[in-house]
Amino acid sequence: MSYDWQEFRHWAHQISDWASDYRQNIKSYRVRAVLKPGSVLKKIPEYPPKSGESMDTIFADFKNIILPNITHWQHPSFFAYFPANASPASVLGEYVTAAMAVNSLLWQTSPAASELETRMMEWLAYGVGICTSETPKRFQGVIHDSASSATFAAVVMMRERVFNQLGKDANKDGLFHGPVLRIYGCEHAHSSIEKAIGMAGIGRSNYCPITTTGEHYGLNPTLLKDAIERDLAKGFKPAGIIASIGSTGIGGCDNLEDLSKIALQYNLFLHVDAAWAGSAMLCDEFRVLWQGIEHADSLVFNPHKWMGVHFDCSAFFVKDPKELVATLGFEPEYLKTNITQDADNSPAIDYSKWSIQLGRRFRALKLWFHIRTYGLDSMQSMIRNHVAWASWLGKQIQDHDHFRLTSRPILSMLSFQASPPGVQDIESFNHQLLENLNDQGSIYLTKTIFQGETVIRFQVGSLETRFEDVQQAWKIICKETAILTQKH
Ligand SMILES: *Cc1c(COP(=O)(O)O)cnc(C)c1O
Numbered sequence: 001m002s003y004d005w006q007e008f009r010h011w012a013h014q015i016s017d018w019a020s021d022y023r024q025n026i027k028s029y030r031v032r033a034v035l036k037p038g039s040v041l042k043k044i045p046e047y048p049p050k051s052g053e054s055m056d057t058i059f060a061d062f063k064n065i066i067l068p069n070i071t072h073w074q075h076p077s078f079f080a081y082f083p084a085n086a087s088p089a090s091v092l093g094e095y096v097t098a099a100m101a102v103n104s105l106l107w108q109t110s111p112a113a114s115e116l117e118t119r120m121m122e123w124l125a126y127g128v129g130i131c132t133s134e135t136p137k138r139f140q141g142v143i144h145d146s147a148s149s150a151t152f153a154a155v156v157m158m159r160e161r162v163f164n165q166l167g168k169d170a171n172k173d174g175l176f177h178g179p180v181l182r183i184y185g186c187e188h189a190h191s192s193i194e195k196a197i198g199m200a201g202i203g204r205s206n207y208c209p210i211t212t213t214g215e216h217y218g219l220n221p222t223l224l225k226d227a228i229e230r231d232l233a234k235g236f237k238p239a240g241i242i243a244s245i246g247s248t249g250i251g252g253c254d255n256l257e258d259l260s261k262i263a264l265q266y267n268l269f270l271h272v273d274a275a276w277a278g279s280a281m282l283c284d285e286f287r288v289l290w291q292g293i294e295h296a297d298s299l300v301f302n303p304h305k306w307m308g309v310h311f312d313c314s315a316f317f318v319k320d321p322k323e324l325v326a327t328l329g330f331e332p333e334y335l336k337t338n339i340t341q342d343a344d345n346s347p348a349i350d351y352s353k354w355s356i357q358l359g360r361r362f363r364a365l366k367l368w369f370h371i372r373t374y375g376l377d378s379m380q381s382m383i384r385n386h387v388a389w390a391s392w393l394g395k396q397i398q399d400h401d402h403f404r405l406t407s408r409p410i411l412s413m414l415s416f417q418a419s420p421p422g423v424q425d426i427e428s429f430n431h432q433l434l435e436n437l438n439d440q441g442s443i444y445l446t447k448t449i450f451q452g453e454t455v456i457r458f459q460v461g462s463l464e465t466r467f468e469d470v471q472q473a474w475k476i477i478c479k480e481t482a483i484l485t486q487k488h
Pocket of ligand 1: 149192
């Protein structure tokens with residue numbers, strides 16, 4: 001397999017030009033693709049080519065087949081799910097990472113990658129305030145591919161901690177002779193939590209979702225205690241609490257001060273899932289939402305969501321890396337190096353022992369490019385703007401007779417329902433409204449169930465979003481609601 005590096009150089013330039021144009025003209029695309037499932041598949045040959053094709057042909061096919069049938073996550077009117085951003089500086093970082101293609105599984109396989117990762121995790125910890133100059137190592141971090149992996153790692157840590165306390169080792173012997181473990185979280189928590197509990201062999205039915213309450217829609221601590229007591233009475237073994245800061249459905253935040261007291265009282269591991277909302281903690285004024293975070297055993301947040309770093313990049317922090325390495329670390333003969341790592345402060349870290357995967361991409365580079373290019377200041381002002389615009393929208397919804405604000409804005413996320421007078425079936429009206437909004441192409445929203453009803457979610461989180469885009473979105477929502485009301 002030979003490659004012409006002149007050809008590579010040529011195409012690398014072409015593709016950078018294309019990428020700049022694409023991102024600058026992204027508003028000309030429909031946010032959510034509209035196509036029938038299978039229509040892309042039909043355009044791609046069933047069998048691989050026998051001999052190579054030119055990049056001219058390949059890239060033309062990309063433009064004709066892929067680009068028109070993609071949902072544009074970097075669009076400023078992407079208000080669906082949560083954002084998955086990609087700042088230009090972090091895209092450049094990804095490009096260098098792709099070109100170098102090093103594997104940062106051991107310190108020795110990529111020393112600078114490992115050490116940059118250490119420093120980037122320190123920068124992030126300082127940035128969101130979980131470490132300070134007085135408490136520089138309160139948490140130590142590692143980059144995972146996703147919050148799902150980080151939460152899975154945390155659940156396995158919980159399991160091992162309980163088993164070790166009982167003189168057992170589930171990693172080694174399995175779960176066969178241990179107690180039934182129970183893990184608690186809020187009713188709106190992300191599905192990755194239940195999935196992790198299933199994958200850890202604890203059993204998905206041993207996840208106990210607790211009803212939420214209060215101004216920030218956090219889980220009710222009294223109900224949590226009741227659930228723990230009930231489980232203890234049945235002979236089950238409570239193992240941990242997974243707190244949500246910015247729950248997926250409506251952005252709810254559990255009260256970490258309350259939960260950490262309960263964790264202490266019942267000797268439970270406390271993991272915090274702040275995948276989306278963690279980035280907001282770059283701003284001092286939002287840290288009240290995770291007051292008590294210093295009591296957590298572990299936490300995850302995704303710089304690739306709201307902080308703007310290219311997807312994927314998930315920051316997993318633990319209080320005690322030794323406990324993490326005891327759970328995930330593995331050292332077969334072929335991975336042993338002669339680098340000493342036993343000292344507590346050894347800078348030579350093999351991050352594969354902190355991760356689920358063995359082979360690891362050099363993700364720290366894009367973080368470095370991103371944070372240095374924008375600085376904390378501009379990330380903070382972006383987040384503050386998004387929060388202010390969501391609050392503006394919340395007010396419009398509240399003041400309009402044809403709408404109901406179903407959950408108050410938390411940071412930059414809210415939910416609502418259209419409820420025009422005269423419409424009987426609000427549920428199907430909102431399903432249809434959401435389809436119409438997304439089909440008209442200029443905005444993209446998604447839904448969830450809250451308090452038994454379908455509600456439309458709205459979050460502001462794209463790097464490119466301006467206040468005009470949020471104002472425009474509100475106009476479109478009003479217009480489509482009026483059109484649909486007339487048809488009823
Ligand atoms: C996005 C999100 C996840 C899942 O994150 P991945 O990185 O896609 O696995 C988990 N929890 C919360 C609260 C999220 O917002």
